[in-house]
Amino acid sequence: MLKISKKADYALMALQHIASVHFGDMSHARVVNTKEIAEEYNIPLELLAKVLQALSKSGMIESHNGPKGGYLLARSAKEITIAQILESIEGPLGITDCSHEKEGEFCMQREHCNIRTPLLKVQDSIYQLLNNMTLQDMLGGTPPITIQSPTAQGVER
Amino acid sequence: MLKISKKADYALMALQHIASVHFGDMSHARVVNTKEIAEEYNIPLELLAKVLQALSKSGMIESHNGPKGGYLLARSAKEITIAQILESIEGPLGITDCSHEKEGEFCMQREHCNIRTPLLKVQDSIYQLLNNMTLQDMLGGTPPITIQSPTAQGVER
DNA sequence: TAGATCGGAGATCATTATAGTCTCCGATCA
DNA sequence: TGATCGGAGACTATAATGATCTCCGATCTA
Numbered sequence: 001m002l003k004i005s006k007k008a009d010y011a012l013m014a015l016q017h018i019a020s021v022h023f024g025d026m027s028h029a030r031v032v033n034t035k036e037i038a039e040e041y042n043i044p045l046e047l048l049a050k051v052l053q054a055l056s057k058s059g060m061i062e063s064h065n066g067p068k069g070g071y072l073l074a075r076s077a078k079e080i081t082i083a084q085i086l087e088s089i090e091g092p093l094g095i096t097d098c099s100h101e102k103e104g105e106f107c108m109q110r111e112h113c114n115i116r117t118p119l120l121k122v123q124d125s126i127y128q129l130l131n132n133m134t135l136q137d138m139l140g141g142t143p144p145i146t147i148q149s150p151t152a153q154g155v156e157r
Numbered sequence: 158m159l160k161i162s163k164k165a166d167y168a169l170m171a172l173q174h175i176a177s178v179h180f181g182d183m184s185h186a187r188v189v190n191t192k193e194i195a196e197e198y199n200i201p202l203e204l205l206a207k208v209l210q211a212l213s214k215s216g217m218i219e220s221h222n223g224p225k226g227g228y229l230l231a232r233s234a235k236e237i238t239i240a241q242i243l244e245s246i247e248g249p250l251g252i253t254d255c256s257h258e259k260e261g262e263f264c265m266q267r268e269h270c271n272i273r274t275p276l277l278k279v280q281d282s283i284y285q286l287l288n289n290m291t292l293q294d295m296l297g298g299t300p301p302i303t304i305q306s307p308t309a310q311g312v313e314r
Numbered sequence: 315t316a317g318a319t320c321g322g323a324g325a326t327c328a329t330t331a332t333a334g335t336c337t338c339c340g341a342t343c344a
Numbered sequence: 345t346g347a348t349c350g351g352a353g354a355c356t357a358t359a360a361t362g363a364t365c366t367c368c369g370a371t372c373t374a
Contacts, residue, residue, distance in 0.1 A: 001247035002159050002283065006362065009253060012272045020271070033320070042265040047363055053322060066371025069320040082279070090158035096166060108199040114173045115166070118295045122239070122286065126159065129282050138275040163333065190349070204334055210351060223342025226349040 008089045010051045012138070013041050015085060018061060019077040019135050031070035051089060058088035077139060083130035093130075095123040165246045167208045169295070170198050172242060175218060176234045176292050188227035208246060215245035234296060240287035250287075252280040 014037050021030050034052055038045040052071055056063045060080055061071045073080070087093055094100050096119050098107050107113070171194050178187050191209055195202040209228055213220045217237055218228045230237070244250055251257050253276050255264050264270070 001165070001243060001250040002161060002252060003254070004159065004252055005360090006254075008158075009266075009272070012276070013266065013270070016271045035320095041269055041271075044363055046365080049321075050323090050363095056321085063321055064371085065319090065321055065369080066373095067319040068372070069370090071321090086158060093158040095159060095161055097160070097163075109166075109170065112198055113170070114177070114198075115169045115295060118290075119169070122290065125286050126283055129279065129286075133275075133279065138272060140275075162331090192349095201334060203336080206350075207334095207352090213350085220350060221342085222340080222348090222350055224344070224348045226342070228350090 004086060005090060007047070007051050008086050010041075010043050010048055011055060011085055011089045012082070013037070013043070014048065014052060015055065015060065015073075015080070015135055016138055017041070018071055019073055019080075020139055029072055031064055031068065031072055033070035036070075054089055055085070058084075060084065060088065077136040078134055080135040081131050082133045082135070082138070083127060085135070086130065093123075093127065095119055095126065099123060161243060162247060164204070164208050165243050167198075167200050167205055168212060168242055168246045169239075170194070170200070171205065171209060172212065172217065172230075172237070172292055173295055174198070175228055176230055176237075177296060186229055188221055188225065188229055190227035193227075211246055212242070215241075217241065217245065234293040235291055237292040238288050239290045239292070239295070240284060242292070243287065250280075250284065252276055252283065256280060 017037050017040065018032050021032055034045060034049050037043065037052075038048045052061065052063075055061050056071065059074055062074045063069070063071055083093070092100055096116075098110065098113070098116060099120070110116075174194050174197065175189050178189055191202060191206050194200065194209075195205045209218065209220075212218050213228065216231055219231045220226070220228055240250070249257055253273075255267065255270075255273060256277070258264070267273075
């Protein structure tokens with residue numbers, strides 16, 4: 001119920017990881033490759049690859065090909081909202097099927113639907129919530145990761 | 158994404174309908190049978206039946222067998238929250254798989270999971286939202302609490 | 315410049331969740 | 345006593361999700 005998908009989960013984890021690598025200091029940015037993240041969080045490599053590609057397409061991270069390649073945040077963690085992340089993975093978020101009804105599309109209940117308006121309000125509230133929370137906010141609890149080698153595990157403080 | 162199921166939709170519609178039949182005046186209560194609701198909203202009869210049975214089991218409506226039978230609200234619309242409705246249809250609501258992890262269950266990412274805490278906060282917020290909105294609010298009599306709609310999509314009425 | 319290391323992209327498959335159907339039962343009431 | 349209700353379970357079809365496989369092009373470096 002109201003669950004977010006595994007792919008979205010992976011996206012959040014990956015972005016959190018990428019962001020924490022150069023936490024608060026873009027000049028110390030380091031490219032992070034798919035394998036590093038996959039191993040750190042036990043995520044299927046090729047599925048994570050898809051997720052990162054989607055994030056790259058939507059412009060939240062930038063990719064670098066070739067050896068020593070990988071991903072970097074494309075903008076500050078403060079400017080990336082949870083809503084943006086989820087939407088770039090799962091498309092526009094809507095609580096009901098009729099949330100994004102296009103011209104000519106109607107649900108069977110549309111004509112006498114008695115819950116559309118209140119549900120849209122709920123949806124707005126949820127959207128606001130997710131749109132007001134940034135990647136930066138998610139970094140708050142977790143200390144910056146200082147590892148340099150992919151083999152090192154994140155040290156909890 | 159973050160979608161609620163058709164069954165939950167049906168539950169909301171049905172309850173809205175049942176509640177509106179004796180809106181603000183329990184003494185005018187009238188039993189409403191499955192067929193009436195199914196026809197009004199174009200809901201598959203037998204699927205709706207399942208939904209109503211679930212709602213009955215969880216004590217939000219009471220059932221009456223036999224001819225002229227049907228359903229009644231078991232308590233005031235003010236005392237039925239959206240969260241309660243959704244949960245009685247879809248089980249405890251959780252944004253992630255690990256929201257309701259039982260003893261001995263662990264997700265593969267648990268050990269180094271960096272998003273669990275922030276996600277639980279998001280979940281709390283959503284739960285609060287749904288738990289503060291009642292069936293009464295959906296009837297349109299009183300405006301919903303805490304629900305603002307700044308992004309104002311299709312605010313009708 | 316060849317080969318190793320990256321990401322990009324598409325097809326494909328397995329598993330699960332959802333939506334919907336069918337059938338039979340017991341209660342109730344006229 | 346039979347028509348009309350809800351209760352309950354098994355069952356099927358379809359869609360969404362999670363995961364895998366394969367091939368490609370870009371890039372770095374030895």
